Amino acid sequence: MTTSTAPLAGARQGRGIAASTVQERRRSPRDWRGWIFVGPFMAVFALTFLAPVLYSLFLSVFQTKLIGGTQFVGLDNYVQAFTDPKFLEGAGRVTLFLAVQVPVMLTLALAAALAIDSRRLAGASFFRIGLFLPYAVPGVVAVLMWGFIYSPRMGLTGNINDLLGADVLAPFSPPWILVAIGNIVTWEFVGYNMLIFYAALRTIPEELYEAAALDGAGQFRTVRSIKLPALRGAITIATIFSIIGSFQLFNEPNILRSLAPSLISTYYTPNMYAYNLSFLGQQVNYAATIAIVMGVATAVIAYVVQLRGMRREQR
Amino acid sequence: MTTPTLDRLSERSSSWLAPRSSKLLTAAMSLFVIYSLLPLAWLTISSTKTMDSLFGSFGLWFDGPFALFQNIHDTFVYQDGIFLRWFGNTLLYVVLGAGGATALATLAGYGLAKFVFPGKRGVFAVVLGAIAVPGTALAVPTFLMFSQMGLTNTIWSIVIPSLISPFGLYLIWVYAVDSVPTELLEAARVDGAGELRTFFTISLRLLVPGVVTVALFSIVATWNNYFLPLIMLSDPNLFPLTIGLNQWNQQASGIGSEPVFNLVITGSLLTIVPIIIVFLYLQRYWQSGLSAGSVKQ
Structure with a gap:
């Protein structure tokens, strides 16, 4: 389930890390003391990460039938998944979500980080905290809040529609429900991504700006030639986390479902499908298969993003 | 890029040390922060309303009896x-x-x-x-x-x-x-x-x-x-x-x-x-x- 080359490629992205490895090589290579520190983490990790992955791989090659009980079926579950219209519909939906929501959110986050870092903003720290605050709000509360706001009966949506005299805003309608979910996710995570970018901007040495100013570079030139290149690693990481978040989409649609049950099906996203298969349908083996397919798809896309990020860095 | 004269040089570097704040940028970012804080404001205001006044009152202002403490108690x-x-x-x-x-x-x-x-x-x-x-x-x-x-x-x-x-x-x-x-x-x-x-x-x-x-x-x-x-x-x-x-x-x-x-x-x-x-x-x-x-x- 995990790819072994991707993480090492990621490791090389940190500047300081390559240098420290060279430094460490000078010391004796057979030194077990590091395990004092890494051991406890790895023990729990094996129980909570590796064991479930192996267990779900194991589950995914079996099927429980009314006649004959549990049988080894090889890749039958995987074949079923790739021809299952419900799964494909959900996978298509999260892909569409990813293609639209992630660029919008990251562009907003990047613009905000550059604005806060530009030193041309009055009260920059207020903006930083204000934008990040939604991240501290539990996802359930965020969805409940926006769900109420969206509601035509007691929310702001109803107020705005009354004001305009027509049902202009209709978040709970087929064309808009995915946008409504995208808005909640953007609201929750835009500040978090802004902070990742902002932290990376803060590591740019002052001398670089001074040198750029000496060369007569203006604000935009500085952004293009110094800030954006310095942000490459952070952008790659933020993109990977956002992709993971999109593919995992569960909380927001699952909670909104109680407000709009006719618009959000039980297989709206692959994660909701896997959840409903295992808890309502008792189809444990097939649920494990869906989880694995989505995990592999996520890892592959994350790997591709990482490779692209690296290639740009080498240029 | 042109070689900067001494005047431009000092002007540039001082603009890095103490840049003026931009009104446009501040306005744009204010809209962004309003978007971030609006749901929290709605939540805070709504928590002061009774079940009845939650319906049919404007979401971003107080209405009906102030019921925050009653709500917390309940x-x-x-x-x-x-x-x-x-x-x-x-x-x-x-x-x-x-x-x-x-x-x-x-x-x-x-x-x-x-x-x-x-x-x-x-x-x-x-x-x-x-x-x-x-x-x-x-x-x-x-x-x-x-x-x-x-x-x-x-x-x-x-x-x-x-x-x-x-x-x-x-x-x-x-x-x-x-x-x-x-x-x-x-x-x-x-x-x-x-x-x-x-x-x-x-x-x-x-x-x-x-x-x-x-x-x-x-x-x-x-x-x-x-x-x-x-x-x-x-x-x-x-x-x-x-x-x-x-x-x-x-x-x-x-x-x-x-x-x-x-x-x-x-x-x-x-x-x-x-x-x-x-x-x-x-x-x-x-x-x-x-x-x-x-x-x-």
């Missing part, structure tokens, strides 16, 4: 005060889960940054690969495994999976590489200090901003946790706030429905207040961590 006594129980459960999961996750990630990140040991490359590969594996993809298999081990519907089914934060490990590792000088560790070794003692007396202090950051993210993640308790727990007495609030919310629909929207809204407000306080409080440490990071270059 939230705490509704269903024999189960809200307080959920609050305590959430705290317990945060202390054990996020506390444990921070400790394990700090130790391991430090170990990876400052030691060469057999199997290090393998640890890198597996742990950083795990960042790309969706946590929720693991939730269903973890549930199936835990139910065989008899751990479901216990606090351990929430705490144990919360103990691992690959991202936290990554953060500490990146942070420790630069912030703990290898020469300092070598000096301590020459003096004969053991590795654990060196860690607790010297390194940990240098790692504080990184540790606080990881703790902050772990606290938010555990406080926020929804999917894991949703599948692991069936006993309402073990629910964290997130699951409990959603259960109240769902009471509004279905047969024999008993809508308690005012309690859901007030309960939501009470849920976010502590986490926002923690965040704002830790932010001070964290800002120093950020600026330390920028000075270091």
